[in-house]
Structures are given as C-alpha cells and as structure tokens.
Amino acid sequence: MATDLHWLSIAEAAQLIERRELSPVDLVDACLERVEALDGRLNAFITVLADEARVDARGAADEIANGSYRGPLHGIPVALKDIFAVAGAPMTAGSLIFRDVVSEEDSEVTRRLRAAGAIVLGTLNLHEIALGATGINPHTGPARNPWNTGHITGGSSSGAGAAVAAGLCFAGMGTDTGGSIRIPAALCGIAGIKPTFGRVSRRGLLPLSWSLDHAGPLTRNVEDAAIVLQVIAGHDAGDPASSRADVPDYSATLGEGVRHRRIGVPDRYFDDGVDADVQAAFREALRQLEGLGAELSEFSPPHADEMPGALAAIMLPEAFTFHQSAMRERPEDIGEDVRYRLELGAAYPAAEYIQALRFREMLVETWREEVFGEIDLVATATTMVAARPIDQSDLSTTLSLIRNTNPFNLLGTPAISVPCGFTGDGLPVGLQLAGRWFDEATVLRAAYAYESVTDWNSRRPPL
C-alpha cells in the first residue's frame, strides 16, 4: 500500500489515521518523497518545509497514539499558495519584491488548518502576486501541468493545481480574485471551490484586490473539499469583510443528491467561443446532472458581458494601490505582464472605479432576484479552453480562462470546479457550478452527486 499513499483521498487517509492503521509520519514521508521525485519537473512548490513537516507529523502521530484524534485533517499533508503567511517561512508571493519577507505569524487559514491537525508541507508556486491566469511566473518559472508538463496549470494558484493533481499533497490552499482557484482546478483535473465572499478569512494573506479576493481549497475530490472548507470557513474579526453567517456541516448533507434542484444554463456569453472538446464535455455533464434528477433550464444571464470589464475596473486599481510603492521604486523587479496590468490599474479614473463598485451592487441585487430567485445553481464550463502549451499562452489564453469565472467573483457567490472530462489531447476539462451566497452546501452536494456517477477524478496523470 505504501507506494499509493499519496493517491488516497483525505477521507480515506483520515479513516486509516483515525484507526491507527496509517501514521501521519508515513503519509508525510510519502508526500515529501513524491515532492522530491517530481517537483523538479512540476515546479509546484516555492518553499518545502520538510523538516518542520516531519516534526509536526511525529507530533500528530504521538497525539493520535495518545488518544487525541482531532478530526479528518489530523495528520493530513497540505500546502498553501505562497501568499498565505506561514510563521517562520518566507511569503514571496512569487515576486522579487517580497522575496525576503518572512512571516511572523500564521495566516488565519494556516492557523485553522494547523488547529485541525493538518501538516504544512510548504508554500506553492503562483502567478506573480496572484495577478494572472496562466501561472507563468518569470521569477519562479511556470508551474507545469501533471497531465502534460509542456502545458500550463492555469493560475494564479498554479502550484496548488499541480501539487494536488500530482499527489504531492492532499489539499492546496488557493486564492481566487477572478478565477484563480477554479482555473487551475479545471486545467489540472481536480476540484477547487471559491466560497462566498466573506466566508473564509483573508487575514495574513497578501491582498490582490480586497473586495474581490476569496480563499479556498483545491483537492482531488468534492468530499475532500468539503472537509477542508469546514475547517477554514467562519467568522474572523481580523478580516473586515468576514461574515458572521453560520457555517453548516457540509459533509453531513453531501450525499443528499441533486434531485429537483433547479440548475440554470446560461443561454449566452458563457458558451461564446468555447472550445469544441470543452463544450462536448460540458454538455455531457449537463445530461448526467439531468439523469441525477436535476431540473435544467436555460436563462439569460443579466449583464454578463459587462462583468469582466467591471471586475478589471475594481481589481486593477485596488492591486495598483497596494503595489504602487513597488511600481515606483522597483519597476524592473516586476514581470512584464504584471507591470502592464498594474499600469492599467494606475490609469483608471476614480469615477470608473466608483461606477464599477455601484454596478456590482446593482448586479448582486439583480442576480439575487432574477437568477437565484428562480434557480438554485448555475452550470457553465469553468474555462473556454483546456491547458495550453506554456510557450503558446498569451493574453488571449488568459481571456479564455477568466471569462466564465470572473462573473462569480464580482457577484461573490460560491462556485466550484470539478473535472468533467478530457480533451482529445488528454487534458482535463472543468465543470463550474455556482450557487447562492453562503449556500456552499448546495454547490458541494451537486458537485458530489455529479462526481459520484463519473470516474474523472479516479484518473491519474502520466507522471
């Protein structure tokens, strides 16, 4: 069994650990060996905390041996995108600007993961300062797709996509400002959920755009996503946008299916220009959801075309405001594509930003009434295209990656990506399901039901 430890799900590993049939020490060793063997090719990690992880694993093993089992993350190896603070470790954000910053304290997500017993293996590669969807980072190099290492993983949580898909860790923590959890999840053939805005604390994260930033997990299946989200969700006074809404027991309702759930399929925008293989996989996924008893209908998505423009008018000025001293003092240390985007952010007049904020308020009310008043979930392809070759990924690639994810950042609704097939070239395709604000439970349940009748997440990349 030892050779396959890294392919267990969190739920499976947790059962073995709880029954003391598996030691966190062996599990961490299995992952660290896998990192050692593969990360030279994948470039998923920025900092590997091997010694610390081994110490923590022994601590967890002792605790469990002494009868203090904390729950399903106890002893489970995880890693975090390198913009989550991990006490004592560098938080580079994949940037030369922050290269020498060592975090004094854990981020709130890191803290909650540790409190639940998870073992932190290290920090993960990302698009520079999380501002980009390809994951091609001029300073750290691109993370590489486990399904074809000549291809991108998608970003900005690029290392999380690669690490989880390749079995280097069991969960990768990501952030999602315009799609940065769902895009690498889709392109790497794993699950990734962006929770409702305000659901998970951003305390101790480097901000990109504080009114659009979300934190959430990438995992190999939906059950694992529910387990991790359970631990990290909930109010934190340290994040001004953090919600006080109650957090339900996600795992308890996960198996309740999708019967009679009303799933809306947008009749425009979200399928304009979708790649044929992606579209075929998405359409087949809709048929399977219907077969599970979901009630599908088409709807007209209000103001969809205006949403990426409005998102940019909020994200780019907020990002520039945060990074402006670096832009002024060390522009040569910022990669070309990120510098270009920050320059765009500097050029926005205040009135366009303010109008975008007001548009967002109007949009939330419109979708609340007109869309989520009628349906429970929205289904789309996560991205228009599968993972492109690294040397052919450009601005048009970026636009086809973010087109379908952007709207749910502006809306702030929860949205998950789960694998729904492969292209003819053997690259994964993602299905996106978005739900009502703070109703992650329904999103997870539908994704779990869908996943249960497919075997996409049992396939392993050819590494």
Added chain:
Amino acid sequence: MATDLHWLSIAEAAQLIERRELSPVDLVDACLERVEALDGRLNAFITVLADEARVDARGAADEIANGSYRGPLHGIPVALKDIFAVAGAPMTAGSLIFRDVVSEEDSEVTRRLRAAGAIVLGTLNLHEIALGATGINPHTGPARNPWNTGHITGGSSSGAGAAVAAGLCFAGMGTDTGGSIRIPAALCGIAGIKPTFGRVSRRGLLPLSWSLDHAGPLTRNVEDAAIVLQVIAGHDAGDPASSRADVPDYSATLGEGVRHRRIGVPDRYFDDGVDADVQAAFREALRQLEGLGAELSEFSPPHADEMPGALAAIMLPEAFTFHQSAMRERPEDIGEDVRYRLELGAAYPAAEYIQALRFREMLVETWREEVFGEIDLVATATTMVAARPIDQSDLSTTLSLIRNTNPFNLLGTPAISVPCGFTGDGLPVGLQLAGRWFDEATVLRAAYAYESVTDWNSRRPPL
C-alpha cells in the same frame, strides 16, 4: 403674543399647542407672513408650499382638537433644504439640471417629520448641488445672512441657516458632507447638528458623496435640535449605510450637564489661522465649559492636516460620478465653481480615491483609540471666520469655513455647532463639539449645558 409667535422655540410652541393655547394654523400663518415679509431680502426659500402648509395646519389643528396629539413636532412649521424630496414639489438642488424634477415620494426624513405632525412650509436655498460652503448660488442667488444681508449665510445648507435664524420656520433640515449643516449654523447664530454617519436616513435625498453625506437639523437652540433629531434618527432599510444602532431618548438626558466630562482641545491645526474675534469667543466658551465642571485638556489631533485632502479625494470623485452625465451633456448649465470642483473630481485617479478610503478606515481606528479612548468630546471653533461679505467670499473663504468641520465628516462622528458669541461687527461665532460615534446624547447634553449659561441664542437679528 401673536407678533412673537415665530420666535418661540419648538419646545415652547409645542407646550402651547398641546395645551390648545396655540393653533398650528396661527403658527403656520405667522411663519408664512414672516416669509412673505422677509424672504425677498433673505432668499432662504426656493419653493414655498403655502397652500399645502395651511391645509396641513388645519388638519393638525383638527387632530389635536380631537385629542390626538402626536408629540412635540405636531403642528410645528419646518422646511427642508431643496435636496430632500417632498412629494409633489420640485427638488431642484439649486441646479438648472434638476429644475424640472418633481418628487413623487417624500424622502424618509420628510416622511418621519410629517408622521410626527410637522408642517412642511417649503424647500430651502442651498449651494448648487450642495457642493460649496459659501451658499452663493448662481442660479437661485445667494441666501443672505439675517445678521447682515450683505453677508453670506455659509453653506451648503444656506437657506436653512437664514430661515431658522430669521424666524421663518422652526427647524430647517440640512445635509452635511464637509460641514454644510454646522457652517451655516455657526454663521447665522443658531444650532446645527451633524449626527453620526448612518444615524439619519438619506433615502430620497440627492446624493453629493454617499459615503460622507449626513442629514440633520438646524434649529434655534439645542433642545429643539434634540426634539427634531429624535424624530428623524433611526434605521431605514432604504439607505444602505443606515445603522441599526438604538436611538436613546435625547431629551430625557439633556439636562444632565457636562460635569466630569472630558473635553479635548486640539493643540494644533484647528486654531491655525483662526480670526481673533472667533478665537476670543471660542476661548471664553472653553472657560464657561470648565466652569460647568467639564475637565478640559489639550490633545494632539492625529492626522488632522491630511483630513481635508482625503475628504476631497472621496467627495469630489463620488460627486463627479453622480453628476457626470450632466457634466458631459450640459456643462454650460452648471455654475463655474461647481463645475471646477466636478472637474477636479473627474481628474482623481482611482488609486487616490482608494487610498483615501483606506486612510479613512485607519483614521477612524486611530481616533477611536487615541482620542475618544481618552476624552468624551472635542471642542473647536466651528469655522475660522465669521460670515464674509457676499462679494468678498472666494476660495480662501471656503477653505477657512471647512477646515474645522471636514475632519468630523471623514470620521463620521456626531458634531454640533452652537452660537458662542459675536464678532466686533455683530456677526455670530460658532462653537463646535464633536463626540463619539452614535453618542449624540453626550454632544447634545454638553451643548445644552453650555447654552444654558449663555444668552447668545436669545439675541435676534436686526431685521
């Protein structure tokens, strides 16, 4: 007694009305006669609703005769700055752009005043779209100061200052984005309170800068201010910024004095460049407060110098965003000074606006801890200068009017202005008292205690 009806306080008139010794019909007639006699000189009103007011007065008289007395505003004549919607009346905002707009519904403040039995006499002059502190409006003409009609009233609630000071009505509703209630109160020798941000609903008001706009009353004394604030304060779902904080009974604690209250006097910024007469009156007011048992101390006001700049970086872009179609389509219909300010608003980059928002958040925390952690109230002169001649009021006048009021808009704390003396030229001077967020009760109590040992508010302008 009939000749002096217009000089009664609300509290006095209410007692007479409740005892049926005074009819709202006579009170409204007295005010309308006064408007007729004086408003040609004062230019305080934009629309006089004489017929409607007489009908409402008869209705109130009948209701009271039938034993249904509603409370201290029942039958009291009031007027509202012409950016509060009054159903069926024009809401011009003193602008050619809105000249033909007739309100379909009452603003929330109008509605609450009517529900308390107040009689709406009409709408009041203001600085064009409320964007200016002199009250010199090129379209409606300047409101004129009752103490010297060659002088400004201060703005932007210029008509409210003139109308209340001259006895044309018992309360004038104003708005205050950078000082627009407190400035005309100070320059016209009356009381004016800007409540805490979120305390009074702005539903049905033309916005200037929604994150800085406050609504509140101008009255001839503090007791009357408490009576009116009681009626208009409290949550309204129609204003997204409206607070759910409880509203205490202001009148109940009004007489509890200022003994042992800690009043902080800023040791810089707020007295830089104050006119000598103003400074003398302010210093004497401090001595009187000390005589009443208040504990005075000096303190260093954090970031005071940066506050007007930050306020402008929020107010001007928000104002431009709201008025940009008018600026594009009808610039010739906008007065020169307002057009200039809106052009400034258009020129702000988003990053400066965002930085100002963040500065404001920091500022609130700093003042909450460092200032209001140590003292209960801040005392300053309301304005640096008394009312200037209309033909000598320019940008430097504006700056000396807004310097001391601006900070409390950015902070969002309650702040009142009450008369504290006269210049050698016989023009009123204002004392500003600012308190903790949602602690209007302490502000009103201190102002009331001070007022009780002075006779400034018993003087009448030479009309």
